[in-house]
Amino acid sequence: MSVIPPESSKILEIYLLLAQYPMLASSIRRRMREELFQRGIISPERFEQEIREKAIESQKREGLGDEQRPEDSERWELRYHRIRRILTDFYFAYNLPIELLHKIVDDVLADRGGERPPVGSEISLRFNPELAPLEMVLRQAEAYESLPPEQRAQVQHHLEELRVVLLKSLLSDQLGFIRIAKRWFTAADFSYIIRHRIGSGKIGGKAAGMLLAYKILQATVPQLAERITLPRSYFIGADVFYDFLALNDLEYVNQKYKSDEQIRQDYPLIQEKYAGGRFPEEIADQLRDLLREVGNTPLIVRSSSLLEDNFGASFAGKYLSVFCPNQGSLKENLRDLTLAIRRAYASIYNPDALSYRRRMGLIDYDERMAILIQEVQGQPYRGKYFPSAAGVAYSFSPIVWNPRLRREEGFARLVVGLGTRAVERTPNDYPRLIGLSHPNLRPEVTPQAIRQYSQHQMDVIDLQSNALVTLPVQEVLGTDFPALRWVISVDDGETIRPPLTLGLSLQPSQFVVTFERLLQTDFVPLLRNILSRLAEEYHSAVDVEFALTIQPGEGGKPDLKFHLLQCRPHHSWNADLAVRLPEGVRDEDVIFVSNRMVPLGVVEGVEYIVFVDPEKYYRLPSAHDFSETARRIAQINRALEGKNFVLIGPGRWGSTDFMQGVPVTYADIFNTRALIELTSRKGGYASEPSYGTHFFQDLVESGIFPLAVSAEEEDDYLNLAFLRRATDQRSVWIEENSAALECIKVIHLPAERPAHRLEIRMDGKKGMGYLRPAE
């Protein structure tokens, strides 16, 4: 048993007194130290040194980390911080009267944390910020920032260092991030993060990306500042993940080096284990406080891992986000919230995420999960809760269906209701695709097509059943929906137009989601402005998730609020979102090159090419043979299901006019990975490709890339010799024979070039399909 020092009762008294001021205790202790330093009882340097010594001793005592196996910086920081508190109390108890503490408490209470600059706020920095406690760094940064400009200029280098330390401790130690972020974050921002942080550790990539984008926008487009908002957010520090593991004996679950099969097999069990885990009591308390603060506003729990959006990887869709409708009792809501967090934690072992990490070379990293908890942006309407609109926008359009669209002006996918339907791919249901250079150009023309390729379902939170539900748009929206005028058009059977009136004759069954009126407001310029500012500051293309609140405003104009939810840069850090074309590919390995309206993306490991020979196709004897070609393509599409193949053929795939291309429908080709159109101004051929516009939205939702190779485009190329020479394996899949089948060739690439596959890389300007060794 250790010896109890004589002053222990006084230490206890100080401890108990400060326990009554959980939020102000840090400020009080700071003032206590100031007294100690001012009275010469101990110098700041000596004090910090003693903390370090005690910290190292305690490491040894606890057997946690030594010189060979140092603790990571966050654990060390936590240790350092705790010892600092203990030493403050200890020195004060030994050297100064308790009455002085009461006076300090009164002072602090009087100015609630106080504006008084700390001791040593004079020019020089008298401690090493890398080693100092976070709070000390923050106070010093605040002090520097409050200096008049001339003095501040003298300490700018210190201030930058302090900000970098704070960024590294709270947000990210990714250098690319810090380089940009240090220009925008101020002490007040760090203070905000700390106030909204639960537990210690970093707040993770997603939260960091969101905050940085917001800071940039607030500073660079001040005229829009009040229209761009962040949802109320809370951050569960990444260290809580460790505490959770330790508390629930989950530390020894080590999945990442197992085989794919094993990982998949184990995942359900891991999810179950995590779902049963407990949280440290103080975390649970803080979550309870959070729930009291937000009331019954629905929440979303989003993964915000340290790797996510950070070390050159996007992790898009790999980790989990969970909605918490938050409509039950406090107890129920806490249960749901913690379950959501536990599920997000477990998703670190999601087989897709692990295989993605392996592919990106990130498997050895000690991944940790911070959590971003946000209020869901939206309004209650008829017992449901959802935003007027939500979506995802890209500063450089990854796809284009029309040569007039300027890709550098960006692109958006917009839905009514929660943004999940815009972010995810939704076969058979379609977000509005907006080329921001020409918001009125859409891939559809006729009212029927516009109706078909529109959003039919919406995701909303059902406040009564306390659940996230998907419902038909026409069921959810009524004529009293405040944003109706800007969201829907009316289908009167003949035309689809924005509503002229919102009178009683309007039936929800006539509603078609088009956002036509919204696109005539300043929404598009606003979005373009946001994207271009962010892209400029990031020196990279970005994508942004957002929600919109649209309320009727003055003079028939809408009152628009833009809620920023997430921002990811593409090139500079996120290697997987940038596509580079291969170099040094041998001529004979190139299958095709395309230069117009090329999307962004990669198709890997293609095993088959299904080639419709244009010469043979255009010489088919009868109309029926053209239709048969389409049917045979459908048959091959079914036969090759689960195989990796692409279609190459004459003219406009999907044209109803068979002279323009094979008259397939989407249902005939949906298994292909890419749809390549061969065009020529020579007789017979279609001269203009369609880029899949006959079913463009279907292609987008299924991730099928449309490409065109033109005989007249100088830099376009098709390796016709290879396609003609290759052995036709069609008979493996279809036994019959006919004139139409004669023009279809199924090429098995590994049979032509052993151990090779086709890869298509598309960087937004140029696309190349080439043979490369299979991985």
Place this chain on the structure above:
Amino acid sequence: MSASSSQPYNPFRVAQQQLDEAARLLQLDAAVHELLRWPMRELHVTLPVRMDDGTVRIFQGFRVQYNDARGPCKGGIRYHSEETVDTVRALAAWMTWKTAVMDLPLGGGKGGIICDPKQLSPGELERLSRAYIRQVGRILGAEADVPAPDVYTTPQIMAWMVDEFSYQRGYTEFGMITGKPLALGGSAGRGDATARGGMYCLREAAKAHQVDLRGATTAIQGYGNAGSFAHKLGAELLGLKVVAVSDSRGGIYNPDGLDYEAVLAHKQRTGSVVNFPGAQPVSNAELLELDVQVLIPAALENAIHQENCERIKARFIAELANGPTTPEADAVLFAKKAVVLPDFLCNAGGVTVSYFEMVQNAYGYYWDEDEVHQRLDQRMTGAFWKVHEVARQHGVDYRKAAYLVAVSRVAEAVRLRGWA
């Protein structure tokens, strides 16, 4: 009608071959035959259009007036990026036979603009449509040539066109174009006209063949306007039991019947009929071969062809689509005694109501829906029995008979006018 295999497919040549076949059967006068092989008049126009960004783009357009011996030309305007004058000629010829077989006092025409409407904003589309009328308006008019919607042209475009034309003339002339919105001189009953006409025709065919269609199992390929209304009206007017329907995503089959309202709601909700609860999936190809009494192809060209025609089990085939049956299949179906109601008779409900729209515009008095239905019924019934009679006389299928009726009517008008 097979095109020679050494040359690329040319739709106009196919149209001429169809006429040649009818002329041979009719032993048509050589001069009349030669006249009918060619369009009477064609106007090729160049259209400058101011784009949204301030630049001017030049578009090319056509209007083909194939034959106006029987009355003003009638036929749609197509917006198509690969439009050719041969396609427009073929379609204009086809309109001539279609209005004739329906015994409408009209000729045949067609028009088009080479453009990709998917690349145009609504404003540009409006300016392009107005530019077309500024050029072509000089040969249009309720008494001369009356266009209508077609590929990628809509009631809204018709409204812009009638406005531009009226502006040129200095007064409103609704009758110069049909397919206008109801609020701007359109006709009631146009929405379901194609399907409704087809059902009247089918009803008469059943009478002619002494078959009771109540409860007859029916499969419908295609669930756009024509297909979905055929489902509704087939059940409502004829008591058909629709057991299978499909769209471009695939089909559904339920031997106990498919409820129209429920399927339509499902399609509107999900974008497709597939996955309709309680039905089993069928492919578009399988649907055609189902053991049903009535088959209604309402979507694809050449759906019934050499390979599958032997396996088609339906007794009645009502062609709501254009060109769903190939000539080879026609012969086989005829031999099997299947009753094929040919497209240009069976789907002529649309052009008939277009004609009604002209009539109402001329009167300045508008009929209610019931009156439109009743008059459509009269027209379809009359047209069917005439074709039926000729088919009996010549021992040919309905398609050939319809050609014979149409060509002889146009030839008669040509002769009376003294053109040949």
